[in-house]
Structure formats: C-alpha cells, structure tokens
Amino acid sequence: MEQVKEKNKKQSFMSGVLTIFIAQIIIKVLGLIYRLVITNIPYFGDEGNGLYSSGYQIYMLLLAIASIGVPGAIAKLVSERIAVGKNREAHEIFKTALVLFGIVGLIGSSILFFGAGSIAAAMGNPDVEIIMVVLSPAVFFVAVAAVIKGYFNGMYNMKVSSNAQMLEQVFKSFLTIAFVVLVYFLTIVNPSKIAAKLNISESNVTVVMAAVANAASTVATAITCGYLFLYYQKVKKEIWKNINASTVEYKKERKLTIVKRILAVSIPISLASVVSAINRNIDTFTVMNGLKIALQGMFDSAEAITSEATRLYGILSGRVDTLIGLPTALNVAFATALVPAISESMASGDKKTARKRITFSLRTTLLIAFPCAIGMCVLAEPILKLLFPNIAGVEAPILLQISSFSIIFTLINQTIGGALQGLGKVLVPAGSLACGAVVKLILNLLLIRNPNIGVYGAAISSVIASITVTTIEINILTKVLSFDSSKKDMLFKPLLATIFMGVAAWGTHYLVSTYIVKGAIATLVAIVMAVIVYGISLLKLEVLSREDYHMLPYGDKIHKVLEKLKLVKP
Numbered sequence: 333m334e335q336v337k338e339k340n341k342k343q344s345f346m347s348g349v350l351t352i353f354i355a356q357i358i359i360k361v362l363g364l365i366y367r368l369v370i371t372n373i374p375y376f377g378d379e380g381n382g383l384y385s386s387g388y389q390i391y392m393l394l395l396a397i398a399s400i401g402v403p404g405a406i407a408k409l410v411s412e413r414i415a416v417g418k419n420r421e422a423h424e425i426f427k428t429a430l431v432l433f434g435i436v437g438l439i440g441s442s443i444l445f446f447g448a449g450s451i452a453a454a455m456g457n458p459d460v461e462i463i464m465v466v467l468s469p470a471v472f473f474v475a476v477a478a479v480i481k482g483y484f485n486g487m488y489n490m491k492v493s494s495n496a497q498m499l500e501q502v503f504k505s506f507l508t509i510a511f512v513v514l515v516y517f518l519t520i521v522n523p524s525k526i527a528a529k530l531n532i533s534e535s536n537v538t539v540v541m542a543a544v545a546n547a548a549s550t551v552a553t554a555i556t557c558g559y560l561f562l563y564y565q566k567v568k569k570e571i572w573k574n575i576n577a578s579t580v581e582y583k584k585e586r587k588l589t590i591v592k593r594i595l596a597v598s599i600p601i602s603l604a605s606v607v608s609a610i611n612r613n614i615d616t617f618t619v620m621n622g623l624k625i626a627l628q629g630m631f632d633s634a635e636a637i638t639s640e641a642t643r644l645y646g647i648l649s650g651r652v653d654t655l656i657g658l659p660t661a662l663n664v665a666f667a668t669a670l671v672p673a674i675s676e677s678m679a680s681g682d683k684k685t686a687r688k689r690i691t692f693s694l695r696t697t698l699l700i701a702f703p704c705a706i707g708m709c710v711l712a713e714p715i716l717k718l719l720f721p722n723i724a725g726v727e728a729p730i731l732l733q734i735s736s737f738s739i740i741f742t743l744i745n746q747t748i749g750g751a752l753q754g755l756g757k758v759l760v761p762a763g764s765l766a767c768g769a770v771v772k773l774i775l776n777l778l779l780i781r782n783p784n785i786g787v788y789g790a791a792i793s794s795v796i797a798s799i800t801v802t803t804i805e806i807n808i809l810t811k812v813l814s815f816d817s818s819k820k821d822m823l824f825k826p827l828l829a830t831i832f833m834g835v836a837a838w839g840t841h842y843l844v845s846t847y848i849v850k851g852a853i854a855t856l857v858a859i860v861m862a863v864i865v866y867g868i869s870l871l872k873l874e875v876l877s878r879e880d881y882h883m884l885p886y887g888d889k890i891h892k893v894l895e896k897l898k899l900v901k902p
Contacts, residue, residue, distance in 0.1 A: 355493075355494030355497055355498050358498050358501070359497055360657070362501045363504075363654070364719075365505060366504070366505040366506075366508045366509050367650065367654050368719055369509050369512075370509060370512045370545060371650055371651065373513065373516055374520070375516060375537050375541065376512060376516075376542075377643075377646070377722075378643045378644075378646035378650060378651070379538055379639065379642050379643045379646055380538045380650075381647075381649060381651070382642035382643060382644075382645040382646030382649065383457070383463060383539060383542035383642065384542040384646075385616070385646070385650060386455060386457060386463070386616055386649075387460045387463030387467060387542070387546055388546060389612050389613050389616045390451055390455075390460075390464055390616065391467040391470065391471070391546075392609050392612065393609040393613050394443060394444050395440070395471055395475075395609070396602065396605040396606045396608065397436075397440060397606055397609075402429070402475070402478040402479055402598055402602065403478050403479075403481045403482035403485055403493070404750075405594065405597040405602070406425065406426065406429055406478075406479055406482025406485070406486060406598070407482045407483075407485035408753065408754070409422070409425050409486065409593070409594065409597055410425060410483055410485075410486025411486040411487075414486065414487060419574055419575045420575045421585075422483075422487075423575055424585070425593070425594060426479065426482075426483040428587055428591060428594065429479045429482070429483075430476065430479045430480070432591055432594065433475045433476065433479050434472070436475055437471055437475025437476060441472045444464055444465075444467065444471060445465055448461045448464035448465045449461050454617070455616060455621075456621050457620060457638065459539045459542075463539075463542055463543050463546050466550060467546045467547075467550055468550075469550050469554070470549055470550040470553040470554075473550075473553040473554050473556070473557040476557050476560075477496065477553070480560040480563075481493040481496060481560065483564075492560070492563060495559075496556050496559060497556075499555065499556055500552045500553060501552075503555050503556075507551055507552060508548040511544035511547060511548050512541045512545050514544075515537065515540050515541050515544055516541065519533065520537065600758035600759045600762060603758075603759070603761075603762030604753075604758075604762040604765055606762075607762050607766045607769055608765055611765065611768065611769045611797070614769060614772050614776055615648065615649070615776070618773070618777060618780060619641075619644075619645045619648065619776070619780060619790050620638075620641050622789070623640070623641035623644055623645070623787060624638065624641050625781045626780060626782065626785075626786045627640055627786075630783075644727060645787070647728050647787070648787055648790055651732075652728060652731045652735050653735075655708060655715070655719075655732060656708075656732075656735050656736070656738065658704070659700055659701065659704035659743060660739065660743060663700055663743040683813065686755070686813065687813060690751045690809075690813070691822075693747050693751070694744070694747055694748070695826075695875075695876075697743050697744060697746070697747045698740075698744070698823065699875065701739055701740040701744065703829075703866050704739050705736045705737055705740050706830050706833065706834040707834070707837060707859070707862055708732055708733075709732075709733050709736040709834075710834050710837050710838040711837055711838070711841060711858060711859070712729040712732040712733045712736070714845075714854065714855040714858070715732070716728050717851070717852075717855070718852050727787060730788060734791040734792060734795065735791045735794060735795070737795050738791075738794045738795045738798045741798035741799050742798050744806075745765075745798065745801050745802055745805060748761075748802075748805040749761035751809060751813075752805065752809060755812055755813060757812055760805065760808050761805065763804075764800075764801045764804035764805045764808075765801055768798060768800045769797065771796060771797045772793045772794060772796075772797035775789065775792065775796060775797070776789060779793060825874075826875055828873060829869035829873055829875065830866070832866070833862045833865050833866035833869065834862075836864075836865040837858050837859070837861065837862035837865075838858075840858040840861040840862070841854055841855065841857075841858035844857050871894070871899045
C-alpha cells in the first residue's frame with residue numbers, strides 16, 4: 333500500500349511537470365515564430381526589437397509587482413490546506429486573493445498608463461511611451477488570471493494554467509504578426525488614407541509596428557483572463573461539492589486576516605520575480621544610455637547615435653535573448669511544479685519525497701541546460717543565419733556565444749528557487765537575485781561605456797550575475813535540506829555527454845558546410861547529429877538511474893523498451 337502511495341506521488345508530480353513542459357514547448361515555439369517573422373519584416377528588424385523590448389520590460393516589471401509571484405503563492409497556500417482536508421479555507425483564500433490582486437492590477441495598469449511619458453524620458457527614448465500606453469491594460473488582466481492559475485495549480489490541475497498560457501500565446505503570436513504586417517502593408521507596400529490620417533509614415537513606421545506588436549499582447553491577455561474566468565464558472569459546482577464533502581471543520585476568518593496571510597507568502601515570492609524583472613530592466617536603462625556614451629565620436633548626430641544604440645539593444649533583446657529564453661522557459665516546468673509539490677510533502681512531514689523531487693529536478697535541469705548552452709555556443713553563427721537570414725552583423729553571434737553560458741546558471745536558479753519557495757524559504761531567491769542584480773548593475777555601468785566592449789558588456793555581466801545567484805542559492809539549499817546528490821551522476825556525466833555532443837555538432841557542421849552543402853541544411857544536419865550523439869551518450873554513461881525512470885510518466889514502459897534494445901541495464 334505504501335509503495336502504491338509513493339508511486340502515485342511521483343506520477344502526480346511528474347504529470348504536473350510534463351503538462352507544463354509540453355505547454356512551454358508549444359508556447360516558446362510560437363513565440364520564436366512570431367519574433368522571427370516580425371524581425372525579418374522590413375522596417376522592423378533590430379531597431380523595432382529594441383523599441384518593442386524596451387516598453388515590454390517595463391511592463392514586465394509592473395507585472396512582477398502585481399502578479400507574477402501570485403500563482404506560486406496561491407498554489408502553495410492552497411496545496412498546504414488541501415493536503416490536510418481544509419478545502420473551504422483554500423477556497424476562501426482564492427476568493428480573497430481575486431479581489432486583492434484585481435485592485436493591485438488596476439493600480440499597476442494606471443501607473444503604466446499615466447507614467448509612460450516620464451519612464452520613456454528616463455530611458456532616453458521618447459518613442460517608447462506609446463508602447464507602454466498600449467500595454468497598460470494587460471497588467472490588470474494578467475493579475476486576475478494569475479490568481480485563478482494559482483488556485484488550480486494548488487489542486488494539481490496544471491492543465492488549466494497550461495491551456496491558458498497556450499491560448500494566450502496563440503492569440504499573441506497570430507495578432508502580433510497580423511498587426512505588424514497590416515501596418516507595413518498600409519504604410520509601405522500600399523500607402524493608404526488610413527495611414528495618413530493616423531499620421532503613420534515611413535519615418536515613424538518602426539515605432540508604430542513596435543506599438544501594435546505590444547497591443548497584440550494586451551488583447552491576448554484579455555482573452556486569456558476571460559477563458560480562465562469561464563472555466564472557473566464551469567467547474568464551480570464540482571469545487572463546492574468537494575468543499576462540502578470535506579470532514580475538516582472550517583473556522584471562518586476575517587478577510588483582513590486572510591489578506592495578511594496571502595501577502596505574507598505572495599510578497600516574498602513576488603520579490604524574486606520583481607528583482608528578476610529589475611535585473612532585466614537594468615539592461616533597458618543602462619544599455620541604451622551606456623552605448624550612447626560608447627558611440628560618441630563614431631556618428632555625426634545624436635539621432636544617429638540613438639538609432640545605432642537602439643539597434644544594438646535590439647540585437648541583444650530581440651535575437652539573443654529570444655534564443656536564450658527557449659531553454660529557460662522549458663525548465664520553468666520544474667520550478668512551477670516544485671512549489672506545491674514540496675509544500676504538500678513538507679506539510680505532511682514527508683521530507684524524503686521532497687528531497688527526491690529536488691534531486692531529480694536538479695539532475696533533469698542540468699540535462700537540459702548543458703546541451704542548450706554548448707549547442708548555442710558552438711553553432712551561434714549558423715543558428716542566427718538560419719533564423720534571421722535577412723539581418724546581417726557581426727555582433728549577434730558573439731553576443732549569443734557569451735550569453736549561452738548564462739543558460740546553465742539561470743536554469744539552476746529556476747529549479748532551486750522553486751525548491752526553496754516550497755520549503756518555505758521564500759525570501760532566499762529574492763535575496764540572491766538582488767545580489768546578482770547589484771553585480772550586473774555595477775558591471776553594466778563599467779563595461780558598456782567602454783568603446784572596446786560596448787554591448788558585449790551586458791552579456792558578460794549577465795553571466796557573472798547568474799553565477800553569483802547560483803552560488804548563493806546552492807549553499808543555502810544544502811544547509812536547509814540536504815539532497816541526494818552525487819557529483820559523478822549530477823554533474824560530471826551530463827557534462828561529459830555534453831562535450832561529446834558539442835564536438836559532434838561543431839565537427840558535423842564544419843564537414844558538411846565545407847565539403848557538401850552550406851547554409852540551413854548544414855546547420856540542421858549538425859543539430860540532428862548533436863541530438864543523436866547526446867542521447868546515446870546519456871544512455872551509455874547511465875546518467876539516469878532506474879529510479880529516475882520510475883519518476884517519469886510511463887517511465888516503466890520506457891525503461892522496458894530501452895532494456896529490450898539493450899540500451900540500458902535490466
């Protein structure tokens with residue numbers, strides 16, 4: 333009976349991980365597609381990406397304050413109460429949070445709408461004002477949606493959040509492309525009276541494109557919020573049926589008491605998201621202003637300097653950060669699922685299960701991080717040429733090579749951050765990220781202004797900052813809860829498999845592009861070979877144990893198939 337219970341725990345946790353993981357793959361593929369399309373549209377390019385990202389990062393900062401930590405906080409509070417049969421108390425927390433963060437979302441939207449002009453002036457780019465204005469309503473919609481997601485995550489219904497995220501990304505991707513193409517067509521391809529009346533011309537078309545691209549995000553968040561609200565209404569009767577069936581007596585609490593309890597958890601968790609958003613905005617404010625200093629004397633006018641600085645920031649935020657964000661988004665599944673899973677285990681006094689989940693998640697994180705980092709490093713230029721064939725420049729490949737190493741530490745930070753939040757150490761991720769932000773700010777100010785370093789300084793500082801965060805979080809996690817780790821299995825074997833993969837990727841691309849065919853085909857062949865070599869290396873080095881396979885959904889069946897193929901030991 334105990335073995336069955338243990339197996340159900342594993343499957344429940346990994347089912348949640350798998351659901352989020354699949355959703356994130358779809359979301360990131362769609363996100364990559366729309367960024368590729370709009371970046372390759374004439375008049376958008378790197379400069380459009382620079383404008384788009386500048387406004388979007390400010391929006392993300394306000395979003396972090398209003399909502400980003402909310403799903404994790406609500407999921408933690410709800411899962412802890414459901415684990416001990418307090419379903420009614422969990423529902424009261426949800427209802428109170430809905431009102432609370434609805435108000436917070438309205439305040440955030442107002443700040444972004446009315447403060448857009450001042451923020452744009454501080455960034456040194458007045459064109460960003462309109463972009464922030466069109467994004468302002470989205471803060472409210474996302475804040476409300478975050479509470480509903482957190483409630484269902486706390487009940488291990490990860491599918492609701494995943495569906496909502498996919499729905500948002502589908503609409504965001506489609507509408508972004510449609511809006512940008514429409515502006516391009518009405519202004520450049522076939523200039524119309526509509527464009528003239530709206531004062532859209534060739535001189536300001538890039539700014540308008542960036543604005544409508546962000547307007548698509550606002551529409552998508554409104555649709556997603558509506559979907560989540562309707563879903564809750566649909567299952568409301570079932571929720572109350574479970575509440576009424578609960579045998580635990582409910583003691584009614586004052587709303588103010590519940591609000592304090594929610595804020596006691598959500599503020600520390602949100603702090604990590606806020607500090608992370610501030611970290612990203614360090615680039616928004618320092619890269620542009622720093623580059624203007626570094627570029628002095630290289631151009632004839634202030635407008636030309638601003639344009640070049642925007643282009644360089646667009647390369648970093650549009651092309652490089654988009655690629656760096658792919659593995660980061662995939663790994664978020666473990667960070668998201670760990671919070672309620674570990675909270676439930678600790679509430680039940682089951683430290684053994686919590687320890688196993690952390691160990692497995694960290695090992696899997698490294699199996700994702702190492703190949704993504706090395707793959708992007710050795711194939712930086714071919715990958716960029718494959719995805720952005722219409723945009724030239726020497727800066728992007730070097731930026732991607734430098735930034736690729738931050739993937740390893742950022743993914744580790746994600747997983748450990750989720751584990752620490754689940755263990756109740758919610759202030760630790762925020763504190764460690766704050767230390768990283770200070771390091772990044774100092775290095776950005778020192779490096780970017782140097783004409784010999786310039787925009788590369790932002791990438792260098794990101795890597796060093798992420799190393800700082802990782803060092804702090806690992807030390808604290810090992811003190812709070814020692815986890816089952818072997819350096820050989822956790823670190824050295826995955827790293828060795830990655831080295832084999834990196835050599836195979838570089839060698840294959842060199843041979844194919846030199847002696848057979850250049851361009852996209854050579855890059856795709858190299859990527860396929862890298863995947864094959866990495867997979868075989870993992871099996872031959874026995875990186876995953878039999879216990880690891882059991883943690884996976886259908887893991888037993890996968891292990892049996894591999895046994896028959898003699899790829900793993902019985």
